[in-house]
Amino acid sequence: MLELDAAVLKNEQVSSSFFVLTLECAELPNVSPGQFVQVRCRDANENAPFLRRPFSVMDQRGSEIDLVYKVIGPGTTHMSRLRTGGTVSILGPLGQGFPSRPNSESKTLIVAGGTGLGGIYYLAKSLAAQKQSVEILYGVRFRHEIASSLLDRLGVPYQVVVEDEHGYMTDKGLPERILSEYDRCCICGPTPMMRAVADYVSEAIPAVEVSLEEMMGCGFGICYTCPVKRSDSELFYGACYDGPVFQYESIAL
Numbered sequence: 001m002l003e004l005d006a007a008v009l010k011n012e013q014v015s016s017s018f019f020v021l022t023l024e025c026a027e028l029p030n031v032s033p034g035q036f037v038q039v040r041c042r043d044a045n046e047n048a049p050f051l052r053r054p055f056s057v058m059d060q061r062g063s064e065i066d067l068v069y070k071v072i073g074p075g076t077t078h079m080s081r082l083r084t085g086g087t088v089s090i091l092g093p094l095g096q097g098f099p100s101r102p103n104s105e106s107k108t109l110i111v112a113g114g115t116g117l118g119g120i121y122y123l124a125k126s127l128a129a130q131k132q133s134v135e136i137l138y139g140v141r142f143r144h145e146i147a148s149s150l151l152d153r154l155g156v157p158y159q160v161v162v163e164d165e166h167g168y169m170t171d172k173g174l175p176e177r178i179l180s181e182y183d184r185c186c187i188c189g190p191t192p193m194m195r196a197v198a199d200y201v202s203e204a205i206p207a208v209e210v211s212l213e214e215m216m217g218c219g220f221g222i223c224y225t226c227p228v229k230r231s232d233s234e235l236f237y238g239a240c241y242d243g244p245v246f247q248y249e250s251i252a253l
């Protein structure tokens with residue numbers, strides 16, 4: 001884990017709700033799909049918001065990384081005001097990402113909702129680069145939220161489910177698929193959506209992995225504000241250091 005000042009290369013609005021922040025951070029080690037960084041969301045002379053905010057590394061290309069984010073509060077409002085030429089302090093890479101399964105026969109269904117796109121984008125890109133079969137099912141609440149440019153440039157087959165028009169992914173998207181054809185399902189998005197999708201696919205797909213976007217304090221194991229109940233005992237995992245990616249069966253989500 002490194003703390004570094006990254007140069008802002010671009011901060012682009014890609015749909016009505018989403019922005020992509022592109023940072024130059026040559027010293028950042030290689031990031032595994034599903035890992036995240038903690039972003040300081042204030043200027044050096046300000047005190048608030050005090051805590052850094054966690055964001056999945058959506059993509060890494062050499063010395064550049066992309067973060068996709070939605071403006072929901074003071075931290076992300078600060079991010080939306082970053083301009084090319086500025087700097088931002090990041091800490092990372094953090095957490096345990098999606099386990100590597102180098103099986104060219106593998107067929108993975110990736111399911112993401114809203115900002116969960118950040119958690120699965122690099123995974124989809126990496127699996128496609130390994131010539132593995134991968135498809136994305138992506139859910140948004142409203143049509144104007146779809147970041148088509150991001151999905152198109154990924155070059156992976158995808159289907160968008162718009163909740164306002166089609167209902168939930170368990171109503172459209174999942175029922176049209178023969179789930180037993182997949183051997184892995186990776187999910188990232190709001191917790192109720194992840195739970196519903198994971199329950200839906202678990203009977204048919206042997207490996208179901210979820211990437212949690214729970215709220216976090218430190219992001220690296222010292223504050224204990226990110227407990228995740230284990231399914232096999234009364235004990236807890238820490239979302240930031242044991243996760244954010246977990247086998248669905250190993251936790252009580």
Ligand SMILES: Cc1cc2nc3c(=O)[nH]c(=O)nc-3n(C[C@H](O)[C@H](O)[C@H](O)COP(=O)(O)OP(=O)(O)OC[C@H]3O[C@@H](n4cnc5c(N)ncnc54)[C@H](O)[C@@H]3O)c2cc1C
Binds near residue numbers: 049053077116212213
């Ligand atoms: C591992 C991880 C990866 C993440 N990746 C992304 C990403 O790629 N893109 C992205 O847009 N967001 C991501 N998030 C969520 C992101 O960290 C929050 O949106 C951000 O911290 C909000 O900061 P804020 O100061 O703007 O809003 P805050 O003032 O912190 O929050 C505004 C409101 O949203 C609620 N809220 C804040 N964070 C969360 C959360 N995680 N879950 C549910 N409710 C919340 C707060 O309770 C509050 O009501 C990720 C979170 C985690 C833990």
Ligand code: FES
Binds near residue numbers: 216218221224226238
């Ligand atoms: S966020 Fe501090 S221990 Fe996990």
